[in-house]
Amino acid sequence: MSRDERAEKMPERRRFLIGVVKGIGAAAVGGLVWNGFLDGKKAYPFVLRPPGAVTxxxxxxxxxxxxxxxxxxxxxxxxxxxxxxxxxxxxxxxxxxxxxxxxxxxxxxxxxxxxxxxxxxxxxxxxxxxxxxxxxxxARIGLAVIDRETCVAYWGIQCDACYRSCPVMDKAIKVEYLRNERTGKHALLAPIVHSEHCTGCGMCERACVTEKASIFVLPRHIAMGESSARYIKGWDSSDEQRMGELPEETKTITPRSQKNPLDYLNQGGF
Amino acid sequence: MRDMRKYKYMVLRRSSQVSLLFLFIAGNILGWNALRGNLSASIILGKIPLTDPFALLQIFATGNMISAEALEGALIVTVLFGLVCGRAFCSWVCPLNMVTDLANRLREKMKLDAENRNPFLSRKARYWVIGISLVLSFATGVAAFEWISPISMFHRGVIFGMGVGWTAVLAIFLFDLLIARNGFCGHLCPLGGFYSLITRFSLVRVRHYKEKCTQCMKCTDICPERQALPMVGKTSSMVVSGECTNCARCIEVCDDDAMRFGIRYVS
Incomplete structure (x- = not known):
C-alpha cells in the first residue's frame, strides 16, 4: 500500500485528531516565538513618558x-x-x-x-x-541628574545654563556656593537638583552647554534609590512615621543568630 | 461606460482607503480636526471616539480596565461593522489592503497560482492567532498583537514616521506574493478574523441571483475569501459568511449582473 493510499484509508476521526495536533503544534511554536519577541521589546527601561503616565x-x-x-x-x-x-x-x-x-x-x-x-x-x-x-x-516625567565630572560649573567655570532654563526656577535646580579648593580663593557655583521639585521636563538637558549634556533626565525608578525604614532621620520628627513601615517580624535568621548571644560571647567568638 | 462600471467599487474602495489615510496624516501634520489618532484609536471632529475593539479586547486580557471613552469608541466601531457594514474594514479602511491587493495582482500576472492555491495554510489559522493573541496578552501583560501588527505599524508609520517599519510591510507583501495567495488578510490576520466573527449578522451583504448566473465562476476566482461564495450557481441567496469583506470584486467581475449589494433581512 502506498503512502497516499494509506492516507486515504485513514479514518475521519484520526485525520481530524492529527489536524488538531498539528494546529496546536503550530500555535505553540508561533506563540513561543511571539512571546520571546514581546519580552525583548518590553525590556527598554530608559523611556521618558508624557506627564500623567501611569506606572x-x-x-x-x-x-x-x-x-x-x-x-x-x-x-x-x-x-x-x-x-x-x-x-x-x-x-x-x-x-x-x-x-x-x-x-x-x-x-x-x-x-x-x-x-x-x-x-x-x-x-x-x-x-x-x-x-x-x-x-x-x-508631573514626574523623570529626574535631572548631573555628571559633576563634565559639568563646567563644577570645574569652577561660571555657567548657570541649566539653572536659568529651569521652569521650576530656584526650586528644582539651586545653585550652591562651594569653595574652589584648587585656587583656594574662588567660589564654585554648583547646580544641584532637588527631586521633590524636579518634573523631569528636560529644559536643562537641552540648555546644557557641554558637547553631550552633563545634566540629563533619567526615569525616576532608575535615577533614584529608596531609603529603608530601618534608617530614620532622628533629627526630623516627620521622618519618624516611617518607622511604622517596619515589618513586625524583623529577625534575620543566620547560623550565628540562632544561638544565644551570651553563648557566642562566652565561647570567645570575638 | 461599461468598462468604467467594472472598476466602480475598486475606485470607491481606493478613494475610501486613501482619503481616510489622508485625513489621519492631515490630523498630525496640518492639525486638521476631522480625524485624530490612527486606526488603534481616533477621534472624529474632536467629539466622537473610535477604538479598535480587538485592541481593547487584548487590553482586557492583560487585566487592565480602560476609560469609558475608549469603551464607547469600541462600541461604535463594533456596531458600525458588526451590525451594518460587515467586514468592510478590511477592504475599505485597512491601508495594508492596498499592499496585499498589489501583491495578489502581481501574483496573478506572474501566474504563480497555476496549481495549488493554498498548499499549507488553513483559513482557520486566523482564529488560532486570535486565541494566541489573547493568551499572550494575558501572559505578558501587553496587548500582544498590537505590538507586532503590521497594520498598525504601516498606518502609524505613514502618519507618525516609519522607522524600519517598512520591513514589516515588505514582509507581508512578499508573503502574499510568493508564499500564499491572500496569505495574510485571508488566513493569518487576527484583526480580519475578529471582524469575521463579529460581522456574522451585519446588514449590508452581497446577494447572488442564480437565475442570471451563467456559472462562469469568475466571481469565485477573484474572491479573496472564496469559501464565502458556496452558493454561486446553486441557490439565490445572500453571502452569509462573516469572512466576506464586502469588497465587491465579485459584483464588478460578473458579466451577468448575478451579484449585487443588498440588505439582509430586507431584500
Missing part, C-alpha cells in the same frame, strides 16, 4: 499607540516610537536634548489620552477654591 507596566498594557497625545503636543516634543527607535514601538516618549517638555499649564497630552494610559488626575491638584485642575508641577 510603566500599566502604561505598556493600556497605551493603544494611537498617537493622539503626540498630536496634542503644541511643541511636537513627543515622539511616537518608530520601529528601530529602541523604545516599545508605537508608544510616546520624549527625547529631551532635541525637544523637551514645555510644561503646558493645561497638559493637553494627558488630557487627550483616550485610554487612561495618561491619567490627568495624576497631575491635577486643587486650586484656591478647592476645584480640581491640572497642575503640571506635579
Amino acid at each position: 510603566e507596566e500599566k502604561f505598556l498594557a493600556k497605551c493603544t499607540k494611537c498617537g493622539i497625545c503626540v498630536e496634542a503636543c503644541p511643541y511636537k516634543a513627543l515622539i511616537l516610537a518608530r520601529p528601530g527607535d529602541e523604545r516599545p514601538v508605537g508608544t510616546p516618549y520624549f527625547a529631551m536634548r532635541e525637544n523637551p517638555c514645555r510644561m503646558c499649564k493645561d497638559i493637553p497630552c494627558a488630557a487627550a489620552c483616550p485610554t487612561g494610559a495618561l491619567d490627568l488626575s495624576l497631575v491635577s491638584g486643587k486650586d484656591e477654591q478647592g476645584r480640581t485642575k491640572p497642575d503640571i508641577n506635579l
Whole structure:
C-alpha cells in the first residue's frame, strides 16, 4: 500500500485528531516565538513618558499607540516610537536634548489620552477654591541628574545654563556656593537638583552647554534609590512615621543568630 | 461606460482607503480636526471616539480596565461593522489592503497560482492567532498583537514616521506574493478574523441571483475569501459568511449582473 493510499484509508476521526495536533503544534511554536519577541521589546527601561503616565507596566498594557497625545503636543516634543527607535514601538516618549517638555499649564497630552494610559488626575491638584485642575508641577516625567565630572560649573567655570532654563526656577535646580579648593580663593557655583521639585521636563538637558549634556533626565525608578525604614532621620520628627513601615517580624535568621548571644560571647567568638 | 462600471467599487474602495489615510496624516501634520489618532484609536471632529475593539479586547486580557471613552469608541466601531457594514474594514479602511491587493495582482500576472492555491495554510489559522493573541496578552501583560501588527505599524508609520517599519510591510507583501495567495488578510490576520466573527449578522451583504448566473465562476476566482461564495450557481441567496469583506470584486467581475449589494433581512 502506498503512502497516499494509506492516507486515504485513514479514518475521519484520526485525520481530524492529527489536524488538531498539528494546529496546536503550530500555535505553540508561533506563540513561543511571539512571546520571546514581546519580552525583548518590553525590556527598554530608559523611556521618558508624557506627564500623567501611569506606572510603566500599566502604561505598556493600556497605551493603544494611537498617537493622539503626540498630536496634542503644541511643541511636537513627543515622539511616537518608530520601529528601530529602541523604545516599545508605537508608544510616546520624549527625547529631551532635541525637544523637551514645555510644561503646558493645561497638559493637553494627558488630557487627550483616550485610554487612561495618561491619567490627568495624576497631575491635577486643587486650586484656591478647592476645584480640581491640572497642575503640571506635579508631573514626574523623570529626574535631572548631573555628571559633576563634565559639568563646567563644577570645574569652577561660571555657567548657570541649566539653572536659568529651569521652569521650576530656584526650586528644582539651586545653585550652591562651594569653595574652589584648587585656587583656594574662588567660589564654585554648583547646580544641584532637588527631586521633590524636579518634573523631569528636560529644559536643562537641552540648555546644557557641554558637547553631550552633563545634566540629563533619567526615569525616576532608575535615577533614584529608596531609603529603608530601618534608617530614620532622628533629627526630623516627620521622618519618624516611617518607622511604622517596619515589618513586625524583623529577625534575620543566620547560623550565628540562632544561638544565644551570651553563648557566642562566652565561647570567645570575638 | 461599461468598462468604467467594472472598476466602480475598486475606485470607491481606493478613494475610501486613501482619503481616510489622508485625513489621519492631515490630523498630525496640518492639525486638521476631522480625524485624530490612527486606526488603534481616533477621534472624529474632536467629539466622537473610535477604538479598535480587538485592541481593547487584548487590553482586557492583560487585566487592565480602560476609560469609558475608549469603551464607547469600541462600541461604535463594533456596531458600525458588526451590525451594518460587515467586514468592510478590511477592504475599505485597512491601508495594508492596498499592499496585499498589489501583491495578489502581481501574483496573478506572474501566474504563480497555476496549481495549488493554498498548499499549507488553513483559513482557520486566523482564529488560532486570535486565541494566541489573547493568551499572550494575558501572559505578558501587553496587548500582544498590537505590538507586532503590521497594520498598525504601516498606518502609524505613514502618519507618525516609519522607522524600519517598512520591513514589516515588505514582509507581508512578499508573503502574499510568493508564499500564499491572500496569505495574510485571508488566513493569518487576527484583526480580519475578529471582524469575521463579529460581522456574522451585519446588514449590508452581497446577494447572488442564480437565475442570471451563467456559472462562469469568475466571481469565485477573484474572491479573496472564496469559501464565502458556496452558493454561486446553486441557490439565490445572500453571502452569509462573516469572512466576506464586502469588497465587491465579485459584483464588478460578473458579466451577468448575478451579484449585487443588498440588505439582509430586507431584500
